[in-house]
Amino acid sequence: MLPINSKRREIKVRESILRGVYENNLKIIGKQSAESPWRIPLFLKKMFLFLSVGLLTILGQGSYLNLTLFPETQMTASIMPQKNHPMPDENSISSSDYKEFFSGYSVPLSRMFGLGVKTIMIDAGHGGDDPGTIGKMGTKEKEITLDIAKKLKERLKKHGGYNIIMTREDDITIPLNKRVESAQASKADIFISIHLNYLPSKPINIIETYYFGPSSDVKTLKLAQQENAGSQYGLSDFKDMIEKMGKTLKLQESKELASLIQKNLFINSRKKNGNIHNFGIKRAPFVVLLGVDVPAVLAEVSCLSNRQEEIELNTKSHRENIARYIEAGILDYLNKGEANYETKRNTE
């Protein structure tokens, strides 16, 4: 009996290991899928989607629980007073210690450490060979995002003191990794990627902002390796420490930035168009956010599948407005906690 049992057990172990290898490798490709989704069969995509939804819900940071950041009544009654205090964002629904952790800081960590923002990088989504999504009337995402990005740049420039860089200023193809590289090369302090949504099956218009998911920690690992060269410690010790510190900072900052941009975009867009939906802020492993190791967000500022919205997006004034809302979000982020700015805002 015994040898048969152990044999059977070994086969089982072997099977689970083989599956593990396969799943690990699938994960590696998972990163690639953003660039080439058509290479992965549908059922795997479904599985991936299901898993990530589950994960987001578990983390309590996904926004399926808070599709609207603000209760409907509050929104219509008064918008201005909302600005007095930080929005009752997802902190209110997240787990208790998480809340405790973040509410402990009334100002972002970066400011606490006296780290100023000098360089802002604006990434206009798609471009060149890659048109992004295309509306029913032929409006191309790449053109809209570029125009909004340019307008945003002009606006931010007026404030002086910031170095504003764009990943592309023309209709050219830039692969995602090049964008990440240029963000790193230019030492950007925050990174904002502008995109448009496309929901073919629903005639609604939504706004949502993403911030990066768990990062690939190439840099921390390299640093650890350098530091470690002469020591006798295992690499993973260093890696863990550095990772923990860096991740907290970036995660917190990205989330803050994302929620402020989302808030400004949504509140203001809603004034114009009552049918807009707030999909909140979400964590997602976008390649373009993943590689950048400063606060990075990806804003889906509008929805090109919505006919009315497509018409609007073709007007200069609407694009200017969107740029203004993003600008307001960024300014809120940059000046948060500064007394002067807060009072000025409130009296506006």
Place this chain on the structure above:
Amino acid sequence: MKLKETQSEGNILFVGIDLGTSRSSISASNGTRQWIESYVGWPKDFISLQVVGKPVLFGSEALKHRLSLDLCRPLEHGVIKEGIERNEEAVKEIIKYLIELAKPAAGQKIYAVVGVPADTLKVNKLAIRRAVSEFAHSLMVVSEPFAVAYGLSLLNNSLVIDIGAGTTDLCIMHGAIPSDEDQKTIVNAGDYIDEQLYSYLTEKYPNSKFNKNMVRQFKEKYSFVRDVPGDIHVEIPVDGKPVMHDIKNEVKRACESILPALVETTAEMIARFDPEFQIKIKNNIVLAGGGSLIRGLREYLQDALKEYGPCNVTNVQDPLFAGSDGAVKLAQDMPAKYWEPLQ
């Protein structure tokens, strides 16, 4: 097992590749086993192209012509050095060359499992996949010590210590695919010994002329810890004249320089496990990689760990191919349904 048979009947060549810092090897399901030194060299200019007669050279041939080549050892320190395109290109060239060495039949599909140093796996997953995917129809990447463990059927309660050139990777197997927790990397390995030996010899014989490559050869020929019978003398030119040098003490010191970290990390990794499993693991420690060829290392480790209770350390039979043999075994065992999505 039926799956495996149907796979083999198809026109598929399974290959296992061990992509090492110092040496890379390939084992294929058609029985081919080959290895090269992980050096890639491109001629520096037209003249050197004329001299070497090839657009790209590998292994010992590349080393021989190193003065006329841009020489690259792409996995130095166990990772593909980032941002240097040549390194990724070099990995590509090595893979391409190794697969050519495996002599696939025309039209045969190639399913590859590639074992890489544990750190490479953490850092350069995508780069490795990019480098290999051009030459294989489907591909999986695993960590080196894991491939060794799989090849030896050490799936449960065992510890594989793979002493390579760039890194020493430790991996505990407990019946599942090892997580990051189960793997640890020390940066003291073969290259570190070379550096130590080089500096000891420079110190002792300041007038003698030798280079890193010679020092590496001394190490590979004479390495030992504790003691071995006889003297170790090598010929090194002094002012152009070949002179015999006694290097025994220096070789010993250099080889022993990696021991403290090795023993400490090994003990620490075992200690993390449930006491019941600790005993099992300690009786199942396997040394792999070029470093396992250091004479006396196995005994030293076994004695050093005795302090923590009885233990048994063995060396893999064939350190050069242990990784690639394990990888090809993994490739052959892998059900077809897992290969397809990774194409």
